[in-house]
Amino acid sequence: xxxxxxxxxxxxxxxxxxxxxxxxxxxxxxxxxxxxxxxxxxxxxxxxxxxxxxxxxxxxxxxxxxxxxxxxxxxxxxxxxxxxxxxxxxxxxxxxxxxxxxxxxxxxxxxxxxxxxxxxxxxxxxxxxxxxxxxxxxxxxxxxxxxxxxxxxxxxxxxxxxxxxxxxxxxxxxxxxxxxxxxxxxxxxxxxxxxxxxxxxxxxxxxxxxxxxxxxxxxxxxxxxxxxxxxxxxxxxxxxxxxxxxxxxxxxxxxxxxxxxxxxxxxxxxxxxxxxxxxxx
Amino acid sequence: xxxxxxxxxxxxxxxxxxxxxxxxxxxxxxxxxxxxxxxxxxxxxxxxxxxxxxxxxxxxxxxxxxxxxxxxxxxxxxxxxxxxxxxxxxxxxxxxxxxxxxxxxxxxxxxxxxxxxxxxxxxxxxxxxxxxxxxxxxxxxxxxxxxxxxxxxxxxxxxxxxxxxxxxxxxx
Numbered sequence: 058x059x060x061x062x063x064x065x066x067x068x069x070x071x072x073x074x075x076x077x078x079x080x081x082x083x084x085x086x087x088x089x090x091x092x093x094x095x096x097x098x099x100x101x102x103x104x105x106x107x108x109x110x111x112x113x114x115x116x117x118x119x120x121x122x123x124x125x126x127x128x129x130x131x132x133x134x135x136x137x138x139x140x141x142x143x144x145x146x147x148x149x150x151x152x153x154x155x156x157x158x159x160x161x162x163x164x165x166x167x168x169x170x171x172x173x174x175x176x177x178x179x180x181x182x183x184x185x186x187x188x189x190x191x192x193x194x195x196x197x198x199x200x201x202x203x204x205x206x207x208x209x210x211x212x213x214x215x216x217x218x219x220x221x222x223x224x225x226x227x228x229x230x231x232x233x234x235x236x237x238x239x240x241x242x243x244x245x246x247x248x249x250x251x252x253x254x255x256x257x258x259x260x261x262x263x264x265x266x267x268x269x270x271x272x273x274x275x276x277x278x279x280x281x282x283x284x285x286x287x288x289x290x291x292x293x294x295x296x297x298x299x300x301x302x303x304x305x306x307x308x309x310x311x312x313x314x315x316x317x318x319x320x321x322x323x324x325x326x327x328x329x330x331x332x333x334x335x336x337x338x
Numbered sequence: 339x340x341x342x343x344x345x346x347x348x349x350x351x352x353x354x355x356x357x358x359x360x361x362x363x364x365x366x367x368x369x370x371x372x373x374x375x376x377x378x379x380x381x382x383x384x385x386x387x388x389x390x391x392x393x394x395x396x397x398x399x400x401x402x403x404x405x406x407x408x409x410x411x412x413x414x415x416x417x418x419x420x421x422x423x424x425x426x427x428x429x430x431x432x433x434x435x436x437x438x439x440x441x442x443x444x445x446x447x448x449x450x451x452x453x454x455x456x457x458x459x460x461x462x463x464x465x466x467x468x469x470x471x472x473x474x475x476x477x478x479x480x481x482x483x484x485x486x487x488x489x490x491x492x493x494x495x496x497x498x499x500x501x502x503x504x505x506x507x508x509x510x
Contacts, residue, residue, distance in 0.1 A: 076401070079401060080401060080427070080430075080431065083401065083405050083423075083427060084424065084427050086420075086423075087408075087420040087421075087423040087424040087427060088420065088424070089420070090412075090418075090419040090420030090423070091418050091419065091420035091421060091424070091466070091470060093419070094418040094419045094420065095418070095470065101419055104419075105413065105419070108413040109413060109414075112410060112413050112414060115361075115365055116365045116368055116369060116414065118365075119362070119365050119366050119369055120369050120370070123366050123369045123371060124369070124371065127371045189370050190369070190370070191368040191369060191370065191414060192368065192369075192370045193368060193380075193414070193415050193416060194380070195379060195380055195479060195480075195483050196464065196475050196476050196477075196479035196480040196483060197415070197417045197421070197463065197464075197467055197475065197480075198415055198416040198417045199416075200415065200416035201370075202368075202414070228416070236416060238416065242416065243471055243473075243475070244416075263473075263475075263476065264475055264476055264479065265476050265479065321370075322370065323370065
């Protein structure tokens with residue numbers, strides 16, 4: 058009896074020890090994963106792409122029911138707005154139709170002048186529209202998962218656009234799903250310029266809703282409300298894509314409010330500007 | 339024979355339910371919804387589920403479940419691999435030593451416990467990622483996320499309590 062009891066205590070001690078050992082091992086593995094993430098990006102990227110491909114369909118299953126539940130709330134919220142919006146849109150449409158005629162005339166004129174100058178036009182862009190199935194926006198990271206991947210020939214580094222402007226770039230591509238880093242993410246750095254003064258800088262995300270414009274010349278002329286567009290430097294993003302407006306200037310801190318509402322993206326456009334030489338796969 | 343097989347399968351599924359329900363809630367938390375009152379701040383559903391099950395059914399939600407939940411969170415989010423696992427393990431270590439204290443205590447005490455522990459878990463994640471990126475991440479947003487997660491706990495724990503009471507057999 059005594060022997061059995063001591064055996065039981067012995068066994069329980071071993072179990073406790075194994076549990077502690079497993080805990081230490083798992084904590085260590087978390088650290089090692091972070092270290093690999095910092096040093097060997099290719100291995101992590103490939104693993105992450107495969108894992109995203111496996112998990113994303115499971116999230117996708119919940120998108121429709123979750124949206125349906127949230128939709129009831131939205132329905133009542135938006136009902137009032139619809140009539141006013143409709144009226145505004147009709148007026149806007151009338152104004153834009155007038156602009157369209159003018160734009161067509163300018164396009165023809167532009168083509169004629171370009172021919173006279175022997176101007177080489179930029180390659181035509183191809184795009185894929187993708188549905189957003191998951192979004193993340195907190196203090197730790199800002200990203201999206203979109204339902205498109207290698208099957209649609211999207212590549213790492215391609216620009217992600219909304220109807221209002223740049224939202225980010227593709228970070229990881231799986232077979233069916235891709236991860237997109239938003240311009241507000243801490244890992245996002247985009248060469249930009251102020252449209253009015255052509256002052257260049259880098260738009261750097263910091264995990265807040267307002268990315269910062271850094272590396273601006275000291276004598277740069279900036280004011281609140283200035284439009285920020287891509288500068289095309291480094292060639293990853295073509296020049297002139299709209300990003301946002303300067304919302305505040307404090308000493309060296311220039312904050313930008315993005316044109317796109319990055320928290321409410323349902324569909325995004327992934328554009329291939331034929332920049333294969335620059336994009337790293 | 340077939341009944342035995344069926345019984346075993348049901349019992350196995352029941353043992354997996356805490357992890358499955360946590361994963362389902364985690365997936366839903368990442369779906370793009372306009373539902374949240376404050377944008378850019380979402381509740382850390384992983385912490386809520388891990389805490390709930392570790393307090394109420396530690397026999398069905400163990401170290402491996404915590405690790406797996408953290409790993410899945412790492413895959414979906416864009417934080418460096420290991421960051422969510424690490425913060426989940428911190429929560430596990432804290433709770434492992436205090437789980438007996440919460441046994442049979444009223445809900446408010448369990449909720450207060452969650453608030454304290456999830457703050458430590460959030461702070462750890464913030465610290466680890468700030469070191470990783472070699473710059474401080476916005477603490478104000480982390481703090482609001484923590485407050486939001488603390489506020490959401492009673493509602494999510496109601497859902498998890500429903501799963502626990504209706505779908506999982508009592509502890510033997």
